[in-house]
Amino acid sequence: MLLLCTVFVVDDSITQGIVIGQTFWFYKTLPAVALATFCSYLINKNPIGFSIVDGLFLLFMISGIVITWFPARELTPITQTLFNVLILYFLIKIQLSQVHNSSVILIVCFLLSGFIEAVWGLRQLYGFTHSQHSLFKTTGSFYNPGPYAGYLAMIAPMALHFFLRGNNALNGKITRNAILAIAATSFISIVIILPSTASRASWLSAIAGCLAVMIFNNRQLINLFATVKRKKIAFISFIGLMALTVAFYSLYVFKKDSADGRFLIWKNTIEQIKDNPFGVGIGFYAGSYGKYQAEYFENKNGTEQEEMIAGVPQYAFNEYLQICAEWGIFPFLLFLTILALSISSAIKNKKIAPLGGLISLLVFAGMSYPFSLMPFVISLIVLIAICNSSEDYESINKPIARVPVFLFYISAFCSTVYIAAQQKEIYESYQAWTKSRYLYNTKSYETAEKSYSEEYEALKHNVEYLFEYGHILSNIKDYRTSNLILGRAKERSCDPMIYNILGKNHQALGEYDQAIEHYLFAMNLVPHRLYPSYLLTRLYIEINDLEKAKESVQNLLDTNIKITSPATEQMRNDMKNVLDSLEKTTSRSTTNDFVDGCENCF
Structure with missing residues (x-):
């Protein structure tokens, strides 16, 4: 719960207090997560397995750590974050194997966070509390409406699932009714506030996640579709395709310059990937991208419209392109494989709520920059872990021996404490910088x-x-x-x-x-x-x-x-x-x- 509270952190005492403050909170919380998970393992002593996805995720994160370590030969902030994310994934996987219905409890925490964020946004919309950005009325705990809407869109499918069927996930009438009430209030409040954000990416991702939940919650609908004749399937598909075309065109026209700007970024990012198949380095996307945009206009390839909409992107507004550009093609393929296996595992094991949340997040990631923000990184790790977890302990053929598990916990706890201790000095530097900016702004x-x-x-x-x-x-x-x-x-x-x-x-x-x-x-x-x-x-x-x-x-x-x-x-x-x-x-x-x-x- 403390981990998922990262999304609420707003530190006004430092510069970039939302993004940086959330990162510091993550660093401080992770040692407590490691300690709590270790206690859970000592109490329950359930066997722990190691899946293909676990191995691929380990390989993916190690490749990222290597990419960031070798150019600098030091523990950069990105290296520390990647190392902590790797530890977090395995801590979550172990915890899910120790306590029955841990996944349900985590998702209920997601629903609560979504409800709090939605109420926060409604209070901002009606002037009861201030926004985090002077240009926007509704931002929640985020800096602008885009990520805020994306976070709510990720919660909506999970809330819908529990509203439809999730009340049967736990025993006890009071517990089931409580979850039903949380799911209903979360979903309704999100639906009310989401249109005011004017975020097309979040609308599409919420619809995609909710459709997945409704389809996989209704096996009869799937079976009915399987029995429909081919001509009817073709007709239905044609109507659906036309409806989608009209919807996408309407969304494109709604904020045309913004959409064209992202197309320009994607076009140049693809050229960047072609020239750098092994990646430009994590954190170096923007610096490298600038050379391609400048060359694009220098060679007179850009239209007059593109010259007018060109900006200074810090992100690719497509996490798949940015990961490929920064990490390289091989780690990118690993990432896609992890996502595909996670979705397949969720469908196979009927984990519909995390499946809906994950699909929503992945759709949003195709049009925005969620993985540059800590709450989304944590959400992605938790959802992937839940999708690939199994509560059938007897199905684990070759459980990991206790000695390696104990060694993992010791190293995880010590390393997270060490990294968290380092953050104290960095945090003080951020505070000093915040005070010094007054001198900069007054030209002293x-x-x-x-x-x-x-x-x-x-x-x-x-x-x-x-x-x-x-x-x-x-x-x-x-x-x-x-x-x-x-x-x-x-x-x-x-x-x-x-x-x-x-x-x-x-x-x-x-x-x-x-x-x-x-x-x-x-x-x-x-x-x-x-x-x-x-x-x-x-x-x-x-x-x-x-x-x-x-x-x-x-x-x-x-x-x-x-x-x-x-x-x-x-x-x-x-x-x-x-x-x-x-x-x-x-x-x-x-x-x-x-x-x-x-x-x-x-």
């Missing part, structure tokens, strides 16, 4: 640099911290160190502002070729942004290359702006003045004086 760069430098070792894997630290160093004219920090940031992010600052650093150092390269990259990465063109124009004027300066100004004036603001209007007006000046004079001093007068445009 000299003082801020001292604070930021002290937290570098603990936070050097955080992109937002690296960007701010690199920007501070650039403003205090420590350009070389700034380039090193921002060089680390650009490996993990494709934010064009990183390249803009790198370009300004090289320009200040007199390294004009490198500066031009970074400005052009930022221009190609997100073509509808004006700032890189503005910086490039200033550089050409500084080196007295007036022909290229004219070309750069014209490019800026011809650029279609996605969002008009006072800053963009000021830029356009300034560039028009620059163009007029360049046409009237060839004097370098005159043009430099003019550019110096534009320093306060931003």
Whole structure:
């Protein structure tokens, strides 16, 4: 229960308090999970088996740990998380084998979490409590409505199953009625709040999971379909296909730019996978992706519409493509095999509730980024473990001996405690960074640099911290160190502002070729942004290359702006003045004086 409470964690005392706070909670909770599971094993002493899925999952996670360990040769946050997730899976599997109906208890906990989240969202919707994001009314405990809706969509099929049949899962009239009440209230509250999130991915995933629950809960429907004649099957299939086509098209039109933006990301991610069959490294997707999007627009492959919708994705908005891009093709195939065997096992053993939840989560993962958030990772592990568990202890032919089990528990407990103890120092660094950001935001760069430098070792894997630290160093004219920090940031992010600052650093150092390269990259990465063109124009004027300066100004004036603001209007007006000046004079001093007068445009 403590583990599943990860979804409710919102830590306002640190930067990125939702995502980071949930991760810290997971680290702190896992030693307690290991200890509790060990006590359960000592009390019940039921045999423990080892399945094919267990072996594949072990191989999959070890491959991830190896991928993250070798480039850095240290326990990075990703390596620690993967190691803990591996331990969690086997702890859950062991617990499921020790206590009868553990899977039912876990799913009821899911239902309770879904009900609490739905009520949380309803309170936000009607103004009784604040949202986690100023731009959205309904986010629950998440940062935006997308993941929030995805979590509710995952719970909905499980609630539906217990509402239809799950009340027979446990003995005792009071217990059955209690579960029925929890399932009904969870499902109804989710159905009420889900439309307000405007998340198409969650709607589709909820429908897919609920359909799976209804189909596999109704064997008569399956048998009836099997007896229908082929002509009727063809007719029904045609009608269903037409209905699906209309539904998908309606959802596409509902938020067309968002859908087109994801298609653009998927298109470039596929090219990324083709060039990197062994993966680009876990956590390095965004940095690598930026090169492909910039090259795509540089080669004039993008349409005008694509140039307008291009963004700066941190995720692929398709977990299957992102896993393949980061981990490589072989681990990706392992992952697909684990999922396929889990679904097959759930159908075979009639574990309909976790099957519905898993299908919903997997559909949502095809259109969003749930596995980048700890509550979804925990949910995936728990659902896979339940789908592959068996409460028939007599069916275990070759149970694992007690000595290896004891060794596993000792190593699991010690390692999780060690990792959790390390988090104390990192958490304090996050708190210090949160306080130091006030200095950064008020442009007290000299003082801020001292604070930021002290937290570098603990936070050097955080992109937002690296960007701010690199920007501070650039403003205090420590350009070389700034380039090193921002060089680390650009490996993990494709934010064009990183390249803009790198370009300004090289320009200040007199390294004009490198500066031009970074400005052009930022221009190609997100073509509808004006700032890189503005910086490039200033550089050409500084080196007295007036022909290229004219070309750069014209490019800026011809650029279609996605969002008009006072800053963009000021830029356009300034560039028009620059163009007029360049046409009237060839004097370098005159043009430099003019550019110096534009320093306060931003």
